[in-house]
Amino acid sequence: MQLKKENILLVDDDLNILELLQRHLKTWDYHTYKAVSVKEAVSILKDTHIDLLISDLKMPGIDGFELIKFASEHYPLMQKLVITGYPSIQDSLAVIKSGVVEYLTKPFTKSELEAAVSQAFSSLDKKAEARSTADKPNAYGDIIGSSEKINAVIEIIERVKNNKATIFIKGESGTGKELVARSIHYQGKFSRAPFIAVNCGGIPENLLEAELFGYMKGAFTGADTSRAGFFQAADGGTIFLDEIGNASLAVQSRLLRALQEKEVVRVGAQKSEKIDLRIIAATNSDLPEMIKKGTFREDLFYRLTVVEIEVPPLRERKEDIEKLVEKFLFKYGVEYKDRYIQLEPGVLAILNRYNWPGNIRELENVIQRAVIMCDRTVTVAALPDNLKYSIDFPEDSLVPLREMEKQYIEKVLRIMDNNKTKAAEILQITRKTLRERLNNGIK
Numbered sequence: 001m002q003l004k005k006e007n008i009l010l011v012d013d014d015l016n017i018l019e020l021l022q023r024h025l026k027t028w029d030y031h032t033y034k035a036v037s038v039k040e041a042v043s044i045l046k047d048t049h050i051d052l053l054i055s056d057l058k059m060p061g062i063d064g065f066e067l068i069k070f071a072s073e074h075y076p077l078m079q080k081l082v083i084t085g086y087p088s089i090q091d092s093l094a095v096i097k098s099g100v101v102e103y104l105t106k107p108f109t110k111s112e113l114e115a116a117v118s119q120a121f122s123s124l125d126k127k128a129e130a131r132s133t134a135d136k137p138n139a140y141g142d143i144i145g146s147s148e149k150i151n152a153v154i155e156i157i158e159r160v161k162n163n164k165a166t167i168f169i170k171g172e173s174g175t176g177k178e179l180v181a182r183s184i185h186y187q188g189k190f191s192r193a194p195f196i197a198v199n200c201g202g203i204p205e206n207l208l209e210a211e212l213f214g215y216m217k218g219a220f221t222g223a224d225t226s227r228a229g230f231f232q233a234a235d236g237g238t239i240f241l242d243e244i245g246n247a248s249l250a251v252q253s254r255l256l257r258a259l260q261e262k263e264v265v266r267v268g269a270q271k272s273e274k275i276d277l278r279i280i281a282a283t284n285s286d287l288p289e290m291i292k293k294g295t296f297r298e299d300l301f302y303r304l305t306v307v308e309i310e311v312p313p314l315r316e317r318k319e320d321i322e323k324l325v326e327k328f329l330f331k332y333g334v335e336y337k338d339r340y341i342q343l344e345p346g347v348l349a350i351l352n353r354y355n356w357p358g359n360i361r362e363l364e365n366v367i368q369r370a371v372i373m374c375d376r377t378v379t380v381a382a383l384p385d386n387l388k389y390s391i392d393f394p395e396d397s398l399v400p401l402r403e404m405e406k407q408y409i410e411k412v413l414r415i416m417d418n419n420k421t422k423a424a425e426i427l428q429i430t431r432k433t434l435r436e437r438l439n440n441g442i443k
Helices: 015-027 038-047 064-074 089-097 110-122 124-132 148-160 177-186 205-213 249-261 287-293 298-304 318-337 347-353 359-373 401-415 420-427 431-439
Strands: 007-011 031-035 052-055 079-084 102-105 167-170 195-199 238-242 263-265 272-274 278-283 307-310
Touching (some): 007 038, 015 031, 038 052, 038 318, 052 110, 079 110, 102 110, 167 177, 177 195, 177 238, 177 278, 205 249, 249 263, 249 298, 287 298, 318 359, 420 431
Parallel strands (some): 167 278, 167 307, 195 238, 238 278
16 A cells, blocks of 8 residues: 655654554554654654654653644644643643644544544645745754745755756855755655765765765675665665765766766666666865866766755854754753753853854754753853853063063062062072072062
């Protein structure tokens, strides 16, 4: 039986309820994922495209309210349905304000569940229409932010997500180029097809060709069996080639053929294999400069850059820092502390002042470390010293060591009414040493 497009995530600490929900939903041809805790649910949401979240409210540790709030902010297009055995007016109002479509009370019938799920999916068009006239959201898939520059990136994604045009993503290291590539794939109509990410800089040059295109048995030493490559694995979906500037000229030649002819040849093979996929490439290298030096093919460059997306550095979208921090606080609070971690007043101002040369990756590392080092609140003391205010003294204000020594001895002598014996005791030197120091310029 062919599964429907919709993916449903079921979250409940009661395994019997999870099994019941999954059994019912499978009879209606939905594809389901299960989680017994908020922590496990967040992990699934991060790595899987989910169309509908069905969650219990009362669970040990972090409850379903926190999950609903998290999902509402990070995945605004995802539908949400609450099922609980502890109904109350307050609970109902809270979940409705969080954007939940339906609210079911245990025990419920199969027909009631079916009606609630159908209602959730039938409201997708209404929700999309309402969003088109509303303000820009704070999240688009895993892309967090509503700044002008990040909205410009999202607008391009919206235009390219449903076709297989070749896309080139450029930006500094740590800006989230892979997140952009994943959003292009998972926000579009090919989301159920494979997404294969390849770090061209992380594979030895002599192995990259075989890893990308596959190889035949006996093609080289160690090739004991024939094996498909990343291109064959991504057939029908998307392959993301990160750090494309690290590919050798030989690999570049094969990539050009794959783009032009829509086919690849395994290392050691004579026949080509047809492929149908979208290629997204990314780099933080200066490819035009590499073209001038002859280390990157100009014809490949133009094939890769049918559509270009430039991901802005974090210093150019500082208005997004607060939302990014909230995301990382929730992520690592759940992972390390099983609770939501807050910021001490003053911390956000310091984070906004810093220029973040390492971009989002550096920000995430700072928050991760701060969460580990704190209890319930991230304090200013938990931040690295390089983020905090420092005084840069000009060079001409620095005093030579000999002059500092002179000033200190003079001060001690004044306090001791020029009594050299007592001054020597305080300075912890002999009277003879003090006399020598005095003879070298101190009268």
